[in-house]
Amino acid sequence: MAPIDGAEVSKHNTKKSCWIVLESKVYDITSFLGQHPGGAAILLKQAGSDATTEFKKYHQLEYVNDLPARSDLGPVDPNTLAQLRVPKDTEAKPASETDSDNKIPHVSMVISAPDFETVAKAVLPHKAWIYASSSANTGLSLRTNLDSWPRIQLxxxxxxxxxxxxxxxxILGHSSQYPFYLSPMGTLGVIHPEAEPEMVRGAVRKGAHMVVSTASTKSTEQIMQSYLDEQKRLGNASPSKLFFQFYMPVDKKKGLALLGIAKRAGYKGLWITVDTPVLGKRSADRLQQAEEALAVGMEDSTAEWEAGGENAFAPAMGGRVATGQLSPHTTWEDLAWLRKEWNGPIVLKGIQSAEDAKLAMEYECQGILLSNHGGRQQHSAPSALMTLLEIRTYYPEVMGKLEIFLDGGLRDGADVLKALCLGATAVGVGRPYLYALAAYGVQGIERCTDILSEELAIGMRLLGVTSLDQLRPEMVNATSLLNEMWRPEPSTIRSRL
Ligand SMILES: Cc1cc2nc3c(=O)[nH]c(=O)nc-3n(C[C@H](O)[C@H](O)[C@H](O)COP(=O)(O)O)c2cc1C
Structure with missing residues (x-):
């Protein structure tokens, strides 16, 4: 194919004819505009230009293969690149609003985990900030998470x-320096140019375990390679391990292939996310996408959300949640083939009731993660602490049988103790690590770990314990949460007897 002139590419910058350049190749994506999970507007912004850098923030390069057949028009003429359209970057903050490097506080001035949020907000492009900070509906579930920890006293x-x-x-047979780990979070390429490998390096340096997301920017193998490289650099001395978070896709074959990749790469446990039969309503992302659509003259960006059903989605940063990527059909029975295929420890991520905790035990899972996805899925969801109290009350037999993890809203190392007193194995930390990555890269990950770990150690001393196995339920006062705990309707009690 003869090289295509950059000036020619730049002319195809409308809804009627939309071309982009990816890794020196020209693609006609006009017919794909309506199918892009992140909406058409984000593509139209790049129309007629070299979209490679933007694309790589969200997707692994092989996603190009998902474009319709015959989209590939051939190479762009390298001598004419200057003639490509330069997209107006509506995403970048005006200089006056952006903290320049010397305004970012030195990392040693970050004293508590929530401080990372302030710095991240100043440095992240608006859209990336929305992605990281957003939550479901009115934000109630996120607030519930944040408010739950202070309601228990030591x-x-x-x-x-x-x-x-x-x-x-x-944790799942692997010793860690800490009773907390880094939670899985997708699309870290929009948060830091080095994406997941940068976070992994910090975890390895500090000896913390990390759960890697299915929806990562870098491939499952690349992320494991970054782990192995960092381990090698440290003489394989770090106890840190990587686990794999799994989103069950509609197509079982795709699911099997993904499991195979994770298994061969050497991930140590499978964390199946079960609270996402569909994506929650991410209000801030929707507003942001509507603004983006209006900016390129489109008014119908909400049509696809309103369609509802299994094909509905909310934009997860340019569409990592595509049709078919999350299966609404998955049931408990699927655990049988998943277990056979994985042949290693399985944790269910997103348990929000005592009944499901008990079912997880009956289905012989190794662990459960009590979580409402950082307040991003169900509106009015219970906090992880509340679910833990429910389990202790109604199905205490689950305690001690399964490893129990909690996440959502934890921002202080001392709070880890509360979960552990009530029988948890460990807790997951999400946004604080994400904000630390945005603000300081690997240094931020190390600093965040040090902060939480020091707070934890101080908390233990002030509580009067020297090891985590000394923690007991009577070391916390959970009365305030217990008073609001769910009580079965009388009819439910009868049916259980
Ligand atoms: C930006 C972002 C992306 C996330 N991506 C995923 C994901 O890909 N898979 C998943 O199971 N959970 C995902 N989560 C949920 C986290 O694993 C975790 O449950 C939650 O962040 C914990 O709450 P916290 O952020 O308040 O600590 C994500 C959370 C955030 C904030």
Whole structure:
């Protein structure tokens, strides 16, 4: 195919004819505009231009293969690149609104995990900020998460020798320096140019475990390679391990292929996300996408959300949640073939009731993660602490049988103790790490770990314990949450007897 002139490409910058350049090749994506999970507007913004950099923030390059047949028009003439259209970057903040490097506080001035949020907000492009910070509907579930931790108080004991404390904890058979780990979060390419590998490097340096998202910007294998490289650099001395978070796609064959990749790459456990039969209503993302659509003259950006049903989606940063990527058909029975295929520990991520915790035990899972997805899925969802209290009350037999993890809203190392007193194995930390990555890259990941770990160690000493196995339910006062805990309707009680 003869090279295509950059000036020619630049003319195809409308809804009627939309071309883009990806890795020096020209693609006609006109027929794909209506199918793009992130909406057409985000593509139209790049029309007639070289979209490679923008594309790579969201997708692995092989996603190009998902474009309709015959979209590939051939190479762009390298001598004419200057004639390509330069997209108006509506995303970047005006210089006056952006903190320049010297306004970003030195990382040593970040004293508490929530401080990362302030810095991240200043440095992230608006759209990336919306992606990271957004939550479902009115934000109620996110607020519930944040508000739940302070509602439990610690009950310190004094006059015990607490000079030496040990914060180590074994998670799914793998010892970690901490009873917390880095939660899986997708599309980190929009948060930091090095994406997931940068986060992995920080986790390895600090000996923390991390769960890697299916929806990562970099491939499952690339992320594992970055882990292995960092381990090698450190003489394989870090206890850090990588687990794999799995989104069940509609197409079982695709699911099997993905499991195979994760297994061969050496991930240590499978965390199946079960709270996403569909994507929640991400209000801020929707507003942002509507603004983006209006900016390129489109008024119908909401039509696809309103369609509802299994094909409905909310934009997850340019569409990592495409039709078919999340299966609404998955049931408990699917765990049988998943287990056979994975042949290793399985954790269900997104358990929000005592009944489902008990089912997970009956279906012989190794762990459950009590989570409402950081307040991004169900509106008016319970906090993880509330679900933990429910399990303790109604199905105490689950405690001790399964490893129990919690996440959502945890922002202080001392709070980890509350979950552990109530029987949790460990807790997951999401946004604080994401904001730390945005603000300081690998240094931020290390700093965030140090902050949480120091708060945890101080908390243990002030509580009067020296190791995590000394934590007991009577070391917390959970009365405030217990008073609001779900009670079965009388009819339900009868049917259970
Ligand atoms: C930006 C962002 C992306 C996320 N992506 C995923 C994902 O790909 N898979 C998943 O199972 N959970 C995902 N989560 C949920 C987290 O794993 C975790 O449950 C949640 O962030 C914990 O709450 P926290 O952010 O308040 O700590 C994401 C959360 C955020 C904030």
């Amino acid at each position: 009950r310190p004991r004094v006059l015990r020798d607490v000079a030496d404390v040990d914060t180590r904890r074994t």
